[in-house]
Amino acid sequence: MEAFLLSTAVVALAEMGDKTQLLSLVLAAKYRKPWPIVLGIFVSTLVNHALAGAVGAWITTMLGPDVLRWILGVSFILMAGWMLIPDKIDEDEAGKSSGRWGVFGTTVLLFFLAEMGDKTQLATVGLAAKYPASYYWVVAGTTIGMMLANAPVVWFGDRITKKLPIRWIHRVCAVIFLVLGVAALFTTMD
Numbered sequence: 001m002e003a004f005l006l007s008t009a010v011v012a013l014a015e016m017g018d019k020t021q022l023l024s025l026v027l028a029a030k031y032r033k034p035w036p037i038v039l040g041i042f043v044s045t046l047v048n049h050a051l052a053g054a055v056g057a058w059i060t061t062m063l064g065p066d067v068l069r070w071i072l073g074v075s076f077i078l079m080a081g082w083m084l085i086p087d088k089i090d091e092d093e094a095g096k097s098s099g100r101w102g103v104f105g106t107t108v109l110l111f112f113l114a115e116m117g118d119k120t121q122l123a124t125v126g127l128a129a130k131y132p133a134s135y136y137w138v139v140a141g142t143t144i145g146m147m148l149a150n151a152p153v154v155w156f157g158d159r160i161t162k163k164l165p166i167r168w169i170h171r172v173c174a175v176i177f178l179v180l181g182v183a184a185l186f187t188t189m190d
Contacts, residue, residue: 003134007141015149040107056128076181080174
């Protein structure tokens with residue numbers, strides 16, 4: 001349960017102000033069809049994070065516990081620094097016509113591509129490596145975290161983003177990643 005709760009919280013916080021959250025806002029403003037957008041975000045996130053979690057779990061079979069501990073520690077500390085850099089999204093890329101894909105297909109494709117190499121995807125890799133026996137809980141937690149951060153943006157958009165202090169949310173998330181990184185460096189992984 002620890003893996004699920006931590007994964008949910010870390011990803012929900014990390015997603016605040018992230019480019020995929022901005023993409024959710026752009027898609028909602030452009031298409032004004034919340035259900036296909038939210039369903040597209042869910043499907044895209046589930047597939048993307050299942051793959052990222054599989055990579056994280058696989059890494060644990062390839063590396064020894066000490067090497068893995070250092071990689072995880074350093075990567076979480078780097079993630080803390082990355083959280084302090086604001087994300088931007090290319091409006092032209094996000095605003096492409098839905099064409100033959102429809103709103104759902106466009107959302108799945110754009111969201112999947114935007115999530116590649118993103119903070120939350122890399123956090124999923126790290127969390128799955130930290131909790132290899134809890135792969136499904138990590139993927140479920142990170143997916144729910146993404147939905148908690150993105151679904152309200154699709155429905156309530158501007159009202160939410162204007163009231164949340166994104167800078168402070170990023171700082172809190174950076175502290176969480178820093179604590180996770182330091183803890184990983186000083187905790188043995190058996």
